[in-house]
Amino acid sequence: MPDNGAAISELKTLLGDRLSTAQAVLHLHGENETYYDNTPPDAVAFPNTTQEVSEILKICHAHGCPVIPWGVGTSLEGHALPIRGGVTIDMINMNKMLTVAAEDLYAVVQPGITREELNTELRATGLFFPVDPGANATLGGMTATSASGTTTVRYGKMKDNVMALEVVLADGRIIRTGSKAKKSSAGYDLTRLFIGSEGTLGIITELTVKLHGQPEAISAAVCEFQDSTSAVNAVIMAVQMGLPIARVEFIDALSIKAINAYSNMTMTECPHLFMEFHGSESGVAEQVQRMKEITEEFGGGGFQWASKAEDRNKLWHARHTAYFAIKAQRPGSDGISTDVCVPISKLAQAMDETIADVEAHGWNAPIVGHVGDGNYHVLFLFDRNNPEEFALAKDLTHRMNLRALALGGTVTGEHGIGIGKMKYLEEEHGEAVNIMADIKRSFDPTGIMNPGKIVAVN
Template sequence: MSVQTAIAALETVLGDRLSRSKSDLALHGQNEAHFDVVLPDAVAYPETTQEVSEIVRICAKHVCPVVAWGTGTSLEGHALAIRGGITVDMTHMNKVLEVNTADMDVRIQPGVTRHALNEDLRATGLFFPVDPGADASLGGMAATRASGTTAVRYGTMRDNVLGLEVVLADGRIIRTGTRARKSSAGYDLTGLFVGSEGTLGLITELTLRLQGQPQAIGAAVCAFETVDNAVDAVIATIQLGIPMARIELLDAASVAAVNAHGDLGLPEWPHLLVEFHGSDAGVAEDAETFKEVVAEHGGQGFDWAAKAEDRNKLWRVRHDAYYAITKTRPGHTALVTDMCVPISQLATAIKETQADIAQSGLDGPILGHVGDGNFHAILMIDPNSASDLDAAKDLSHRMAERALALGGTVTGEHGVGMGKLGYMEAEHGAAWPVMGSIKRALDPDSIMNPGKMVDQN
């Protein structure tokens, strides 16, 4: 491997869009989680698919690692260049290429963020629904198979990507999928690359499914004395088939944090935050049915928000919860982990996780997308305390084992990256080496985001 030779060749292609400045390297060595800073050897800023292809061809020739970068908001160290090499920053590839309103789809470059896309779509009456909270790039969201608050109604990135353009490890450019809504022609290569975390190729273009703006939107917040009661209300709601657009849980500790952050004055009990999309009559009917479910499970204070500004304020509570929680412990950092279980096992998973957190001595508020059985624990640690980190890792390990024991997955949306790599064999069994075989077939020299997702020994 000759990273320096690759860098010299890349400079002739990219000029000053290949950076080795300390500030650029430092920016691309950071992460949103607890992992150590890891600097790449250089950062490339391509503007076209052909440039990405040339970057990869050069890196393949010199067996130089290649790691994609979107906005750096992933939580399992996905975008860290842990074996050095070139970080390929997609922020210059940020164009909306084609909007097909009649077919309700859009073609974009990977650096487009979800907020930017929806702003571009405002005049069309369409929107892109996947909402992970952070204003992530759509390429990164596809690469990590992101989901979020609206997945209970609209699905995850897996359900909303129709096709991709991908640069493979040898520099070849391929297209997967079509704009047709279904196909039985060949292997589902789109599904293969969505969630592959940059280990099989670099996504350079996406075709996404869009949704029509609903006629009416309503949101509400309600409190419960216990998490069990809140989760039982969620299970009943799902079983009744009430078409929720969002159904989110904040435990009492999370509510205390958002109260302190935003002076909200919510009762410091577990809360559900919900949203309904549809016609005026449909939203009203769904909300009334849900209100009855809430009452049956001891819920209180069904506060309705029909105006856009009230709804935005409500969802800022949820989206700002992570930052509110981290502010409760100045000088601390967070080890954030998630798990996802069948909805019937959700109460058990949360209750047992809360008991583990209480016994650990760490602060660990819980929140999540409970409509699809997914929740997160924000484990606060002193970055200078080895015992705190060990305790948090032990809690995360217990959560992963619990998820598997309950028939779930060790990560519902954060992905594998570095943090969950050790659980892949336990979750997938004999299927995990098959993933390794696919990796070796497409990337025999393991230059594409090495050290992530699969066993590469």
């Protein structure tokens, strides 16, 4: 039987005041960015080293005490909620950039460093880390959830940008996966197994990540459309033609209205594409011109572009705060922010059917998307005290997920499974879910690692 109290007593001896049972700290680590109730852990540990993480896990393993890793808590499917109590391990103190190998284009970092902190550290090197999920998430959390975001269309997601890991397993063993070489054929690819494992197989304590050269020129562009289908079809053509867009984001009319109010902007309230291009001065100019021609073919207008950093930053800040802008349109509301991903050729169909489904129920649900990847997000706002609204939001989300699967896609392109989408995993992967459960049991036979997430294991 689990004995959380005995584990916490031993951890107090190990960590001293870096093990907290203060109510405010527990409450903070029971919060989440979506509609789930606050679910606090029994204690929160703040390790300084990999060895301390190892000792924490040895103690918790001996007592059957659940362990939940924590970055900054920006995940959207309840990934970091300690639904069975236990100890949350907050990686805030392990937040250093350890090594930069500029010649080999990689950096070694601790999991608690955020993407913005890393890029600030890298400024003098002429390099940057490209994965941008919007939130200023930690690298450890981004790896654990296999994050991606606005730059994925050009630079890939975390699975494409993590070369090696140091991981502490459930029993306290410390292992290393991958290498600093550009490729390897040496055994099973354990690095990719841990990427996206959401803390259910081990705790990441060090990462080796790919870096990229800062582009000579960067230009952002905005274009407006009369309807969503035209905007999406313009992106599909650009992708199929191989145009090297660094970012291409779809923002629907409802979201533009919210962004205007929240970020003090004056864009026309219609569907928009936000784009960014990286390369040489001449290359970027050519890319922008070609994209302008493509958008015009699909009725796009008001094409504007800017190369000044302050103008680009204002644009992307507005995009990254879209979630809060939309929520501000209905103060006090809760939201289900969900994502799916489909083959790029099916994207327009998936979005059109989702919009029609929402409107048929008399609702408005803002849509934004990393449309160059076939990935889009819908935010369903509802009154938590209105059971009919809550039920409708969940039902619309359910049909959106099934629609993506029917079109050959996935129920999540980047948010992950957590507790929110466990019920869809078998429909998406079939018998392979049982193999996932076997892997979970192999790495975590006592079931202490972030239990109740991704796969159900007895």
